[in-house]
Amino acid sequence: MQELEIIKSTNKRVMIASFLLILLAISGYFMEYIRGSRSLGYVVLISLSLLTPIFFSFIFYRLPSFIKSFKAIALYSFIVSWMIMLTFSPKVIQFTLIFPLIIIYVLYYDLKLIRNASVLIFLYGIFKVVLNIKYYQLADSFMTTEYTVFILSLISFGLVTSNTISFSIKIRNQQLESIIEEKEKNAILLAEMKEVMNAVQFTTKEVHQIYNELIETSDTAADSIGQLSIGMGDIANNISIQCDNSNAMQEKLLLTSEKSLLVVEKTNRSANKVHEGKTAFMTLDNYADKIKVNNSQLFEKMQELEKNALDIKGIVDIIQKIAVQTNLLALNASIESARAGEAGKGFAVVADSIRELAIRTSESLEGINQLIGRLEASALESLTTSEESLNVSNTIQALIHTSREIFEDIDVIIGQTNTEISESVKTTEEVVHKNQQVVNQISTLSLSVKESASYASNVSEKVAKNKSLTMKAKAYLDELAQIVERI
Structure with missing residues (x-):
């Protein structure tokens, strides 16, 4: 259509x-x-x-x-x-x-x-x-000259017009092939980028859910430890209650440890996905470099085309000047033949024919000059399009490079988060071990009260630290989600 x-x-x-x-x-x-x-x-x-x-x-x-x-x-x-x-x-x-x-x-x-x-x-x-x-x-001789001019003009016009159209068609086809190739490459790059963004967004949602569960678990553990600290003041009268609370705390801490291990596992999967995304963006960066090289070559070809059009125009201008000079020479010859009288009439006919040929040649060259002007304008427009395409490729390359740097930052953030979560798991395991000691040594009440108070204080600090680290990791995750949405 x-x-x-x-x-x-x-x-x-x-x-x-x-x-x-x-x-x-x-x-x-x-x-x-x-x-x-x-x-x-x-x-x-x-x-x-x-x-x-x-x-x-x-x-x-x-x-x-x-x-x-x-x-x-x-x-x-x-x-x-x-x-x-x-x-x-x-x-x-x-x-x-x-x-x-x-x-x-x-x-x-x-x-x-x-x-x-x-x-x-x-x-x-x-x-x-x-x-x-x-x-x-x-x-006669005059008509023979006209016949010669007539045939040569037909031949010259046909050759110049055919060659000009053939050259224009060749350049236009090259431009169309380059544009189609570039469009296909850009479509592939955008499809790969979309897949990477979807994978990152999906992983971010999963990790965000795990962080929420970890925060809830940390709050539960903090509440249990608080209850344990309060119960330490009345441990002499409520040994049985203390034992029950210690057992309950033990179960919750075990649950916290299991969920922390699950967080570590999913964080590692997220790190692998981010690494794959970073690898994909490195591939995209390489493709962008190739596109930039191709656009640069196309831009150079357009410049060469514009230079060739200017060279052709220069040649036509030279022929135009020759035609004008020929016209002046024919005019001088007519004047000289007029001075010669009867003896110069034959020469005057030839001079008039040459002058008419020069005028017609000048007219034909004017048409060719206009055609070359349109060709030059088309080449300039193609050059401008190629330059815009080159600028777009540079912009895409800069965007891909920026995205690659963002993924590298995400990789670093997830690495830090994984380290902090590992520390949290380690802290939880220490709490479980120390709480077990409290349950096992509850018979020695006086010593157990002091040790339990110390352990309870230590546990409270570490749970608070665990919650702080979890909140920090969640903040990093929210930042990652915002970056993915902006991309």
Whole structure:
């Protein structure tokens, strides 16, 4: 659907440009009629001949089924009309109208269409020369010069136009291939980044849940130790209660130790996942480097294309200057032949032909110069697009590098968290061991009270430290979750 819209838009532009060109040509013929160099019947006949292909093309332009074939129908109808006008006229040099028409159809970037049209015009040019020599009996030296200019102009125009379109198509295809390749690589990178982010987010949620359970367990252990400290003051009268509380505390501490070990295990799994994410971002970083190199190469090619367009424009300018110089030389020759009188008339004819050739060459070069200008503008636009693509690749590379650094920071944070949780598990195991000693030595009440008070105070501090470490690890986890959400 998008391709048909582009073709339809191009058809509209070609139709408008062709109509304006035909109107300009008809205006020129009417100016000749006003000056008296043309008859009214001739001007009307020429105008009808020029408007017929426009009318014929407009009919097919309005038909949806001929959207793709409109370009060939319209161009060949103009060529046939040009052939008919040229066949019934003894004049040879009548390509001032057909060349701009063909240049308009360069907008389609259809090498086959322009090449076939150029070959058809060249073959008809050969036929026209033969027709003038055999039928109109125009074979003097002046007409021979016109024939030569006519054929060479057809050949030069066909070669220049075909080569220009071929070069433009080649550059456009290279640009499209580079853009498609870059788009596929970016899609792969984004898919891999999304998988890594999902894995990190899932692991973060699991670890967050484990931390909540650990905090609840730590609060329970803290409450039990508090009750144990209070019971120490009345241990002499409540030995049985103390024993029961010690047993209850023992069970809860064992539960805390088991959950702490579970936290360590899941934290290790999180560390492995983060390490995998860091490895994936290192791979993404390498891909980004390759994309940056490819975009840099594409940017250099676009610069080379722009330089080549400028070189071609410089060559055309040189030819234009040569044409102007030739025109001046022909003008000087005409002046000298006029001074020579009768003896210089033949030379004056040749000088006029050379001057006319120089003028027509200048006109053709002007059209080519405009075509090269459009090519240069297209190359500049492609260069700008390549530069923007390079900037986007640099931005993506910077983002990937930043993400990689974030994962490295996450790896460090999880390592610190794992160390702190290990210390917490170790502390809990010490509490369990010391509490067991309290239960076993409860018969020696006086010594047990002192030791239990000391142990209870130590346990309270370590549980508080355990809770503090757990809260700190949870804060690190919340920070990790926020980083993942920002990414």
